Amino acid sequence: SAVISQKPSRDICQRGTSLTIQCQVDSQVTMMFWYRQQPGQSLTLIATANQGSEATYESGFVIDKFPISRPNLTFSTLTVSNMSPEDSSIYLCSVEGTGEKLFFGSGTQLSVL
Amino acid sequence: GDSVTQMEGPVTLSEEAFLTINCTYTATGYPSLFWYVQYPGEGLQLLLKATKADDKGSNKGFEATYRKETTSFHLEKGSVQVSDSAVYFCALSSQAAGNKLTFGGGTRVLVKP
Numbered sequence: 001s002a003v004i005s006q007k008p009s010r011d012i013c014q015r016g017t018s019l020t021i022q023c024q025v026d027s028q029v030t031m032m033f034w035y036r037q038q039p040g041q042s043l044t045l046i047a048t049a050n051q052g053s054e055a056t057y058e059s060g061f062v063i064d065k066f067p068i069s070r071p072n073l074t075f076s077t078l079t080v081s082n083m084s085p086e087d088s089s090i091y092l093c094s095v096e097g098t099g100e101k102l103f104f105g106s107g108t109q110l111s112v113l
Numbered sequence: 114g115d116s117v118t119q120m121e122g123p124v125t126l127s128e129e130a131f132l133t134i135n136c137t138y139t140a141t142g143y144p145s146l147f148w149y150v151q152y153p154g155e156g157l158q159l160l161l162k163a164t165k166a167d168d169k170g171s172n173k174g175f176e177a178t179y180r181k182e183t184t185s186f187h188l189e190k191g192s193v194q195v196s197d198s199a200v201y202f203c204a205l206s207s208q209a210a211g212n213k214l215t216f217g218g219g220t221r222v223l224v225k226p
Binding site: 004043092 | 154213218
């Protein structure tokens, strides 16, 4: 299993500012995933982050809005840029274990005023 | 594309009642199917999985059977406890989609003593 530490756990931000979310894993992993969970909705994959290459973004998500860093095999960051109230969500980091199983961090609850 | 549909909540039950959460899916090929659970204030964690037709996943008293003929993976528990109060997510992973997880909308379950 993998233990994932994600921070901050929650934040309240002003419109137009940016927030960087950090994700630390207790073991080396090839792929890390960033999900968004909007209020009352399911999880949506934002992007896949591989170490040493640019992140791969899903339809509807762009690098300028959600830049991702992956400096090594145990760490990644997701930045939510130029925030608006529509960005209020829970953001989740996850990594893949064996058998297609995903491990998740406890999430970052973001509220944008 | 792949999709997962699960019953909307909230589902409110009394302790020791029988729980069923319906989940149906659409996917190309032969996906793997999962149930994830999110307890209050925590990240998602895998509850159970099934990788081929007629497989039964089970964990913590929960069961789900992979029914290819009905494209379903309903979650059941014979006698729920207050500690089972959580949000439950049905999900699938298919090779056609690069093994990315597709989640259902989640079902909130509240068990009252």
